[in-house]
Amino acid sequence: MPQAKGTNLIDMVKFLRSQKDAARSALPPALHGYLERRIVVSDWYPEEEMFALMLALGKIMPGSGDDLFRQIGALTARNHLNGSYRHLLSELRLDTLPIRANALWKSLHDTGELTLEIEGAGAGRILLRGYANPGSEMCLVIDAYFAEVLRLTGLDAVRTAAEGCVHRGASECCWRFRGEPRAPL
Numbered sequence: 001m002p003q004a005k006g007t008n009l010i011d012m013v014k015f016l017r018s019q020k021d022a023a024r025s026a027l028p029p030a031l032h033g034y035l036e037r038r039i040v041v042s043d044w045y046p047e048e049e050m051f052a053l054m055l056a057l058g059k060i061m062p063g064s065g066d067d068l069f070r071q072i073g074a075l076t077a078r079n080h081l082n083g084s085y086r087h088l089l090s091e092l093r094l095d096t097l098p099i100r101a102n103a104l105w106k107s108l109h110d111t112g113e114l115t116l117e118i119e120g121a122g123a124g125r126i127l128l129r130g131y132a133n134p135g136s137e138m139c140l141v142i143d144a145y146f147a148e149v150l151r152l153t154g155l156d157a158v159r160t161a162a163e164g165c166v167h168r169g170a171s172e173c174c175w176r177f178r179g180e181p182r183a184p185l
Contacts, residue, residue, distance in 0.1 A: 002132035003044035026056035051134035073144030136167040155179030
C-alpha cells in the first residue's frame, strides 16, 4: 500500500480539527480517528487516506475548484520549507534543486521518482514517474507545491503547465515551468 509521510498530513489535520463539526461531515467515518489521534510527522500513513483528508479539506476551506488545490500545494510547500524540511532545502538555488527535489519527494512519498530538469535560465520540466497518484487533484497540489519551491529558489512570475497526467492517460505526470530569475540584491 502506497504511503505518505506524516508531514504531508499534519497541517491538513490541524485545520480539520479546528473545524471539527464540518470535518466530521466531510470525512468518511473510517477517517474520523484523524480528528483525535496524534499525527507523527516521521511515520508513514496510507496515501489514499492522505488524499481523502485533502478532499475533505477542499470541502470546508474557503474557495473551490482547481485554485483551492493549488492553494493547498503552495501552503504545504511553505510549511515544509519553513519547518520539517528546512534543512534539506537550505540555501535553495535553482542549480541545486534537481537533486534536492528528488530527495524531498522520496522523504514525503514511498512511491514515485521525481526528476526536475533545468532547460535554461528559469525554465525546465518536472517529471513524476511511478507515483501511486490517488487522484487528479493531487496533480494540482504537486504542480503548485513545486511552483512555490521554484519561487523560493529565486524565480519570479513562475508559470507552470501540465504536459501529461496519469489521470488523463499519460504514463507519467509532467509539468513545464518558466520563471524570471530574480536579480541578486
